[in-house]
Amino acid sequence: MDFDIQCEKSQVMSTLSSPSSQYLVQSILKEGSYEKLTKCVNIATRKTVYLKILNSRSALPEKEKELLILKHLRKFDPDNFNIVRCNSVFFKAEKIFIEYEMLGQTLFDFVKDRPSHCMTLNEIRPILHQVATTLQLLRRLGIVHTNLKTDNIMLVNHANQPFRIKVFDFGSALFSTSEWAEGIAPLPYRSPEMILGLPVTTAIDMWSLGCVAAELFLGTRLNPGRCEYEMLQHMVQTLGPHHMFPQKMLNDGLNTKRYFQREKSSTPRWRLKDPSEYGQTKQTGNYFKCLDNIQKLKPVCRLSEEDTRAEFQDRQDFGDLLKGMLHLDCDKRITPSQMFQHPFITINYLAKRYPNSFYVNVCCGRMEVCRHQCLSSDKRGYQSVLRYQPIPAWYTHREHPLILQIASAMNSLSMYEDQSPPQPQQLSLSTSRERTLSELQLPNAPEKASHTGTITPVRQRDTSEPPKVEKKAQQRTRSSSRHMQSYFKAPKRLQLRLQPSLPKLIVRGKGLSKKTPVKTLGLQRGRGGKITL
Incomplete structure (x- = not known):
């Protein structure tokens, strides 16, 4: 079977043989210069799977690095750490074939199909917690995903497990080193240290996750720049005037002089070039101006005043978390373990201040998928995180007091019904049998x-x-x-x-x-x- 031919994405192709099974290729989902992602049916197991086809003749060192990273990740439970399951790897005709489990929609397609093109905070929260669990594992292993975006975060089965996700596509993953890599992340999700030419660290993925969280809430990209200079402009505008690029980071950056100008004064400082100094005439507009205005972006209106105050406080916590994830200084950027302690993730402050709020009750209910994952994790998983933080409110979540009161009344009524006299025996209609x-x-x-x-x-x-x-x-x-x-x-x-x-x-x-x-x-x-x- 020749994979170098040009074909439509919806075209059904022939079968492919492997040492252990045969695959019926149904369609091509993605196609790049060096790889293809296909949807196949494993004839041996009769399951629909993803089959990633890599051209081993080109970019061989990068593909060997991907296989080495997958080998490290296969030592851990993919369900506990929210990583796509890699079933098998085999070689044929100078190509590398990687079989992955079948997942559902990507977050990009899920949000696009919604009428509002965005998600609520109680839906974003479990996604952030699950991705942070993945990033914590990658941080411990010294692995940087570098390609974290809404296209690579996939829902497992939204009908049966709402907002249960897994991280996909480790083809661009790297080991955390002191070397700089150019253009390793998509431009809308690229961190400032990557633009300035600083070494690769695990903080890159946290910046990308912050851009993903803002995109899910806003319904549009946080920094819609067409080039790296516009991205730096949007970063300064979004974070506000109080958040400036650290001078140490600008001094160490390899590309600083391309975008910044050193001012001649007693204390030389770097400043971002004007569009005329950079040679740009047009600038891309930004729908979202500043993170400080996130509470005013969408009016909060609930049936009860307590729910309105609770959601308003929740938005403030979300904005504070975004500032920590999008900190310009990579050394001060929030880490996954610190993210587990944030009030937006734990909901402890909301549960304590608004104990009778239905909004808080819904938020805790949405985190049920994370609670089940925590209970089933091993010693290296979430249980190690609990040692460094108070137990979240949703971990020991109880129903709303009003719901508990109604349920108790219904149980009492049910017990009263059960104590009623049993059903009488059938009465015979025969006249021959006499009854007293x-x-x-x-x-x-x-x-x-x-x-x-x-x-x-x-x-x-x-x-x-x-x-x-x-x-x-x-x-x-x-x-x-x-x-x-x-x-x-x-x-x-x-x-x-x-x-x-x-x-x-x-x-x-x-x-x-x-x-x-x-x-x-x-x-x-x-x-x-x-x-x-």
Whole structure:
């Protein structure tokens, strides 16, 4: 099978053989200069998988580095650390094939399909927590993803596991070294140290995650620059005048003189060049002006005042977290372990200040996917994080007090229903079998009931005299006998009563008035004065 041919992304291709299985290629999802990402069906397992095809003849050192990083990551549980599962790797026809598990939509497609093209804070929170768990593992291993964006964060199964995500595509990953790499991150998510030409560190991924979080909330990119100079302009504008580039970072940068001008004074300082000094005539506009205005961007309006105040405080915490993730100084940028302690992630401050807020209750409920992941993690996972932070509010989340009160009332009502008398046994309609009056009474019936009548004895009369039953009574008896069996199966509690003036059995059901008979059964006096149906 020749993968060098040009084909449409929706075109179905032929099968591909591997040492252990065969793959039916359904479509090509992505296609680059040195790699292709295809959607295939593993015929051996009958599962749909991703099959990444790398051209080993070009960029061989980079691909060997990717395989080495995947080898390190396969030692850890991909479900606990939110990494795409790598099933197998094989070589054929001078190409490298990597099989990954099948995932759902990317965050980019998920947000694009929404009418608002954005997400709420209680939906962004679990995504940030899961990606921070991945970045904490990469930081410990000394690995930098360098390509963290909404296209490489994928939902696992949003229908069954809402907002459960995994990080994808480690093709551009690098080991954290003291060397500078040019153009290793997408321009909208590129950190300032990469633009200035500083060494590669794990703080690059935290900057990219901050850009992703802002994009999910705003519905548009935070820094929509067309070149690196415009990106630096948007960074200064977005973070505000109080956040300036550190002079030490500018002194160490290899590309500082390209974008900054040193001022001649007693204390020489760097300043960003004007568009005319840089040689730029047009500038890309920015929808979002400053992180300080994030509370005013979308008005907060809830049904209760407590929920409104809680969401407003939550936005303030989100803005503070964004400033920490987008700090211009890479040495002062927030780390994944510090991110777990932030009030926006823990929700401790909101839960303590607004204990009766439904908004806080919904936020804690959204973090259920992270709680399940924490409980199943190993010693190197989330349990090690708990040693350095207070336990988050959502980790020991309880339902809203009003919901608990309603649930308690419903449970009490259910217990009362369970203590009701059991269902009476079926009454036989056969005239040959005689039943006494005590057999007609419900078992375990309460002795005292205000609406239950008394049973009066029936006068004995001569057995030689045939009983006088009117024609209507006979029809009523036959009609009642046909429905007697099906009727006694429906209600749980029934009352029986004999009227002394008329030989009738009145059956009453739960929920009916005392004066409304449901069924009226005619009675006959059998041998020995016993009453039978």
